[in-house]
Every structure is written in structure tokens, then in C-alpha cells.
Amino acid sequence: YVVTEYGIARLEGKTIRERALELISIAHPKFRNELLNWAKAHKYVPEEILPFPEVEYPEELKRYVTLKDGTQVILRPIKPSDATMKQHLFYALSKESIIKRYLGPLKSLPWDRIWPYVIIDYKNEMVIVAVVIEEGLETMIGIGSYSKIPNTDSAELALVVRDDWQGRGVGTEMLKYLIELAIANGFKTLKAWVLVENAVMMHLFKKCGYKMKYRLENGVYEVVLDLSQPVKE
Template identity: 40%
Template sequence: FFEFYPTEYVNDVYVISQHEKMVGINVGLEIDLTGQVCADSLGYRFYSGIGGQVDFIRGAALSRGGKAIIAMPSSAKNGEVSRIVPHLTEGAGVVTTRGDVHYVVTEYGTAYLHGKSIRKRCLDLINIAHPKFRNQLIQAAKEQKYIYEDQIELVWEQISYPEELEHYDTLYDGTQIFFRPVKPTDEPALSEMLYSLSSKSVRTRYMTHTMAFPHKDVQRLTNIDYRQDISIVGTVPMVSGDKIVAIAQYFLDPKTQAAEVAFIVQDEWQQKGMGTFLLDYITRIAEQRGVKSFYAKVLPINKPMLSIFHNSGYKVSTEFDGEVYSITYDLQKQEPKE
């Protein structure tokens, strides 16, 4: 049976919110870099009415376990126009305010904006824009002082996210970790992880006692050329977004096809098998891409990392200069199993 009610009831925010796990999916014509959504007009020309968008956005957000979603293609006019824009078109009306927007979804991914700073909103939205418009949006965001003026820009081919490298794995203690390539939007989360490291972890990774990780350095770790280099982060889900608990990277020298490799695992996540998995995982990626060898500098006090290398099953050469071990890890020669 069907029951019919007036819009005063059906679109009542309180009524909508009483449904657990209510998902409100609405569309937008364009969204600016701060999260304001236009859904009813093209400039001064009205395209449609407001409908129940605001009611269901707010009702779903108030629902226990609910989600408020704005879904839209990243571009219009056969890819000639970006729907994610520096500012709304003159005359366009704001249907859903930046304070109400939670999730924005395009064919390039999902951006969670609720409670985020303007800088983070910009980077998250640019990350789900059509790749050919991303640098234009970065330039506009710089001009509007929304993001750092030195924010790294990459060409389209460099920023095609390798979704096929996403992977779930279970640690020794049964915890499931989501491993994926790093994204430019990971800079705040990676900074948070780096600043949470103990002085010993900083020393073993960077061979220094410095505890400063400025924006200009961290952004180099999150803005990479996926065609050449690899950076895999291990994440656990949080209400505010992914929490990064580990990162493994290699940076390739195209002339020698040898890559420098490095790992960081947050202190409370060490001794759970994450380092072993990360070395194995980026080794498989490197082999598929024709990388010949890894090399790394490891301090003598970093015995867990030395053990991971030597137990990898590959031929490992080690030289010690009195202070640091130089490790060479040959991807073309596996040690015979006993």
C-alpha cells in the first residue's frame, strides 16, 4: 500500500531525520571551491526549482548513520566546462550552503567537506574535478588566497590516480588496513602522522632529530608523478576522514631504473607486520613496472627495517661505513628458499 502526504510532512527535516541511515542524494549544476552548491539556475536563467534539496540534505545529515550527498558529473558540454568552479556564475543562486554540504561525488571520487577548512575544501574538490581543469582551479585558488601560493601543480598525465593499486590487508592482530596511493589531499593527514612520531622514529627515518615538517616538504611527498614514482599509504577510517598510519615510497632514477625506497610506520602501529607488507607490496608494483633494484640508507639502530630487508626473499647487499648501512635490494634476483 502507498500513503500520500503533503510536502509539509514529506519534506519536514525532523521527519526525514527520524529514519536511521537516511541517505539524501541531490544533484548540483555547479559547486564553487568553498562548497557552495547551485542547483536551480544557470547564471540569471532559472533551470529548475529548489525542490526538496535543502530539506533532504539537512534531514539526512541529522539522521543517525545518515549521509548527505551532492552528486554531479565533473564537467558539462562534452567535457568543455568544469562543474567545479572557482566561484559560482554571476546570477547563480546558492541552494545548498557550504555549511550544509557533507559529501560531494563525481566520477573521479568523493570529497568530504563538512567541518573542513577552506584550504582543505579546495584541495578535496580539485582532487575530484576533471583532471584537465585541476591546474586551472589550483591557479584560481591561489589567486583567491584559498591555498598556499607554492602549491605544486602537475600535468594531467601525472595525476591520473592509479585506482588499481588500492588494496585491503589484514595485520597480525586482525586489524584491516586500507592501502592506497597517496593523494595531494593527504598533506594534512600526513603532516599529522609525521608530527605524532616519536623522536626515535624520526631519527631512524630521517637520520636527524628534527621535528619540523613544513608544508613545502610534506607536499613533495603527496604530489607525485604516478607514472614514475610510487607512494602507498596505510589508512584507517575516521569520522573526519582517513587517518594515515604508514607510508611507503620509492623514487625512481630513470637512467638506472633503480629506486630509493623509504618507510614510515606510526609508533603504535609498529610490530604488526605493516612494514613487511608494505615492502612486499611496493616490490610487486616495482617489478611490474620494470624497476631493477631498490636502495636505502638504514641506521644500525633500525633493526626491524634491516630484518625486513634481509627476510624479503630477494638478494640484498649491505655495506656499512661506520655510521649507516647502505642497502641494495635486487628485484631481479630472488634468494632460493631453503
């Protein structure tokens, strides 16, 4: 572990690229992009990585939840060094889960699609990962996000859970936390697009505790959660 006033870097079992990104992310925000450019010049990290926003990693948003079966799961904001774990999660998903998450088949998740997802401002964009500790190391089992829709007080919502962890409450906990964070950051509604055959996700939204509206078009539900109207389950 390396600890600074800007966060904690966990380096054990990680690649050079992951270690470099971990250390950059806990440096003073003013110096992160200078360090990133140095790491790029020395080939420690890929050139495609986007500049770091000058924001501190919100360590205080890390949360421990216990599933109904007693399993403890960590929910926390994503870090740039999570890029590899996010890619591993994608390739661990079944074809069906990928189609439901991305509304169509997707054979690969290249790095240029990952970097914008792991380098965020933690306000207008939020990504929460669900991780468990296996043999002393973190393993990502789910990921959920919201992203501000420009010029609105609404955000687009999406989440996915690894197949072998589905049905255990991971998605429920991620959705609950994303809603909490969206409200704290001033959003009034969350929008999601759900394939008509994805009954599990629709059920998850219906029991989330907020008024839900939806309409069906071309086999896809447009779902709107009104965060100003909580409802009793």
C-alpha cells in the first residue's frame, strides 16, 4: 500500500501499468497529468489514456454491503487503474448479458472505449464498481454508472453484473447507491434503455423505490426514474 492525503494505492498483484495509474491517481491533482505524460513517454501506460481531471478520488464513497447470503461486497467509485478489471469483467460476461447491457452484440471492448469510463469527474459522471476480495485481490463482479445528459438535470443509467453473481442482490445494491449519489449531485431523473426481454432489469427498476415511467419502442423500453417522487415498496 502507498498512502497519501489524496488516497490509497493498492499495488500488490498489479501490472506495471496498473501500478503507475494507481500512483498517479493519488498524487496531488495539479501534478497528475505531468506524471501521466511522463509515464506515457516511458511506455508505462498507453498513449490513448485521457488526461486526469483535477479532482480527488472520493475515497469516502467506498461502501461495504452484505448480501442476503452473507457475502460482503465492496461498492466504490471506479479508478483509472481499474481499466484492466473492467475489461476482464466484460470478457467474463455471457453473450446474453452483453446484449442486454449494450443493446446488441459486442465482441470486444477495446481500450479506447474503456478509458473514458475510468477517468471521470465523480459528479456529472459516476461509475460504481462492485468488487469482492479473492485470494487477497479485488475482483470486479459488477459495474454501474450514470452520465449527465447535456443541458438537463437528468443522467443516463446503466449497470451489469457478472453472470455467476446475478440474482444475489448485487444489482439492487448498485442501483440503490447510484440513485443515492445521483440525488446528492442534484439530478432529478435517471434514464435507462432496456431490451424488452430483459425482465430482470425492469423488475429491478420497478422496485427501486422511485416513481418509474416507461415506454416501448422498437423492442426497447425507455425508462425514466423520477428521483423527486419516492414510492413505498
